[in-house]
């Protein structure tokens with residue numbers, strides 16, 4: 001009988017195990033894939049290394065940051081961030097600089113942008129603007145014209161729904177602190193403190209890709225005696241009252257089961273509800289059925305020409321399906337061999353969309369056509385591969401939070417089961433948040449206090465730490 005089974009060896013599961021690795025708890029991690037890191041894994045094909053999408057590590061949680069640096073040691077590479085937006089065949093700095101945003105589109109368009117901004121600010125000042133969704137929130141701060149140019153297309157590519165159907169709380173979380181006036185302030189005074197996180201321009205990156213951090217966690221915890229069992233998919237959780245029987249299928253289709261007193265799960269919340277073998281209230285089922293995930297496709301191609309020196313470029317152009325493109329040699333030289341450039345081209349879709357159901361070779365052909373459309377340059381393709389990441393983005397459709405609350409309350413009534421991480425908690429969050437949820441869940445299990453992972457905010461901070469600042 002295990003004290004704890006952790007489902008998933010992504011950042012949340014591995015950090016939870018790390019925290020428990022010096023205790024006398026008998027712990028095992030079950031991971032369905034053949035490698036660790038979850039969405040933050042790095043795919044390695046020969047000499048070419050690709051993240052499934054670019055991963056920039058940033059956190060306001062000091063403890064999480066120190067852990068990140070401790071685990072990486074000399075393998076933490078400092079990267080100067082360079083990111084731009086491609087829109088209407090022109091490049092715009094990201095974060096937007098006012099001069100670039102206003103004049104990049106020509107003087108006529110700039111005047112419209114200026115007026116629409118002033119109009120929005122007056123409405124906001126007079127308190128006559130209504131903020132019911134993502135679009136309202138952005139228009140209120142930036143004006144309708146900037147919203148249409150620099151927010152609408154990309155956001156709708158990522159989420160697959162109208163910006164009016166996305167909750168305003170998401171905008172408040174993700175682009176909080178950013179307004180046209182703060183963008184101007186930070187463009188003029190780049191060293192000012194209290195820089196909003198969208199504007200941070202230096203970050204650390206693991207020398208061999210985002211996944212390197214998680215391989216180091218794996219090594220560390222295995223040395224401490226915790227097994228990370230890969231190719232082990234959890235297919236069922238049976239609640240026996242004071243313990244659980246967890247059924248597992250390996251990559252050859254063999255079934256086994258193991259018993260445990262506690263479970264931390266970081267696999268997708270809706271999937272956990274599906275495999276939880278006990279009576280589930282109808283309200284929970286209904287809420288689960290109202291929620292959805294967005295799938296993510298990474299097209300990895302290594303080419304023999306450097307096309308750009310950005311870490312990544314956001315593709316806002318509505319005529320292209322591609323959402324973002326990254327060159328990993330702009331993160332770390334060790335991601336490839338000399339003169340070869342591993343790129344990840346990203347697409348978002350739902351399970352039923354055509355692209356998700358196409359052959360890899362068709363997806364690669366399509367992505368390369370789009371790449372040539374953007375850069376109009378000759379290059380040779382040295383390597384290409386596709387990664388499919390199902391349920392990568394929990395869709396934060398307006399009203400989703402009420403459904404999550406129903407599920408959260410139900411989970412709270414089940415003893416010894418704790419949701420952790422991004423997919424497990426249906427939160428559109430980063431590695432630091434996932435790590436913090438793992439840390440706090442582990443501390444509760446160790447009897448160090450009652451830390452609720454749901455209280456970790458988007459910055460990876462626990463709510464009580466915030467009140468101390």
Ligand SMILES: Cc1cc2nc3c(=O)[nH]c(=O)nc-3n(C[C@H](O)[C@H](O)[C@H](O)COP(=O)(O)OP(=O)(O)OC[C@H]3O[C@@H](n4cnc5c(N)ncnc54)[C@H](O)[C@@H]3O)c2cc1C
Nearest residue numbers: 008010011012032038039053055056234267421422430431
């Ligand atoms: C394209 C993209 C770009 C991103 N960019 C950044 C960034 O710049 N900075 C940043 O900090 N974060 C970024 N993130 C977010 C970051 O990847 C996640 O926050 C983080 O990986 C979440 O960790 P997790 O452990 O909660 O979940 P996951 O990473 O999803 O890990 C869950 C694990 O559970 C496993 N699993 C699932 N089902 C089962 C099952 N039934 N049995 C066993 N195992 C199972 C999965 O295989 C996976 O390994 C990005 C994510 C994406 C998709």
